[in-house]
Amino acid sequence: MQHLTLHIDGMSCGHCVARVEKALSRLDGVHVRRVDVGSAEIDYDPARTPFAQIRQAIDDAGYTARPVESAERVA
Numbered sequence: 001m002q003h004l005t006l007h008i009d010g011m012s013c014g015h016c017v018a019r020v021e022k023a024l025s026r027l028d029g030v031h032v033r034r035v036d037v038g039s040a041e042i043d044y045d046p047a048r049t050p051f052a053q054i055r056q057a058i059d060d061a062g063y064t065a066r067p068v069e070s071a072e073r074v075a
């Protein structure tokens, strides 16, 4: 599992946190550690769920994610 911290634009309240948490939890191979307004921390298996898929799931929920750590590895 790879640890990843995401910066997420567009979040403003607990409703957003719940939406992002739900979107991430639904993904195969993703373990959600923490979701706060504006950021999230997850463990994920890049072989099962590429970063692009995680970003897409957050995008579909209405927010924009970019990695805070491991930017080189997930690019």
Ligand SMILES: [Cu+2]
Pocket: 011, 012, 013, 014, 015, 016, 017
């Ligand atoms: Cu909100």
